[in-house]
Amino acid sequence: MTIKGFDSDRYNEHDQIIIDIVNDINANKETVYGVTKEQATGIPDLDPRLVKAWMIQETGGRAKDSKDAWEIDPLQIKVPGDCGRWKSKLGIGSSAPASENTGELKKNIRAGIIWMVRKGFGFSGQPPKNRVAATFDGLSTALNRYGPKKKRPFYGEQIIKRFTNRKEIVPIEKK
Numbered sequence: 001m002t003i004k005g006f007d008s009d010r011y012n013e014h015d016q017i018i019i020d021i022v023n024d025i026n027a028n029k030e031t032v033y034g035v036t037k038e039q040a041t042g043i044p045d046l047d048p049r050l051v052k053a054w055m056i057q058e059t060g061g062r063a064k065d066s067k068d069a070w071e072i073d074p075l076q077i078k079v080p081g082d083c084g085r086w087k088s089k090l091g092i093g094s095s096a097p098a099s100e101n102t103g104e105l106k107k108n109i110r111a112g113i114i115w116m117v118r119k120g121f122g123f124s125g126q127p128p129k130n131r132v133a134a135t136f137d138g139l140s141t142a143l144n145r146y147g148p149k150k151k152r153p154f155y156g157e158q159i160i161k162r163f164t165n166r167k168e169i170v171p172i173e174k175k
Contacts, residue, residue: 001049003162005169006056014074014105015052021110022048033117034127042136043117051113053163054143057155061172072101075112086125090114112146119145 001015025032029040055074060066069076077090078097090111092103120142121128121135128134136142143156151158162170 001052003049003053003056004166005171006061010062010070011052011056014055014070014109015048017106017109018048018051018055021106021113022046022051025110025113033114034129035121036129036132039121039128039132039134039136043120044139046113046117047163050139050159050163051109054116054159055109056162057147057159057172063172069101072105073103073108074105075109075116076100077108077112077115078103086118086127087111087115116142116146 001012001018003011026045029035029043030037033040033043035043055070056062058076059069059074062070077087078092078100080097080099092107092111097103115125117136118125118128120137120139122131123145128136140156140160143159144152144154147155158170
């Protein structure tokens with residue numbers, strides 16, 4: 001699962017965890033995402049490499065100034081002051097943490113993926129089955145809605161470019 005320019009061992013340590021979580025989520029979209037059967041058909045299977053490219057963006061590539069997020073919360077799902085009604089129901093705690101990079105790695109990765117896909121149905125992050133007419137707006141849009149407001153609309157495109165481009169390095173854009 002190598003990402004061009006991020007191919008050292010330190011970037012590969014979570015590969016099996018990512019693969020396992022993504023495979024489970026892909027196999028259980030309805031229950032995991034909280035979608036109807038029809039809505040589930042509009043969500044593409046996630047590729048573990050896409051999740052890894054996204055983790056690299058969110059953490060700053062595990063650089064020294066990356067807040068050490070790579071080890072605990074590589075999708076930055078638990079950010080102080082950023083926990084609402086729907087996010088708190090993802091199994092990562094009922095309130096926003098007092099500090100960054102808390103919780104458990106696997107739970108945080110899983111919750112981040114769920115939150116991103118739910119954002120593909122709208123900004124609220126609520127279970128899409130609450131709005132049965134809602135459709136998935138695409139991975140790029142979901143990533144943009146997940147990412148920092150000041151980086152939209154390029155956040156998702158940057159991640160997808162890093163995921164798909166196997167010949168050149170796509171640098172990290174700092175938040």
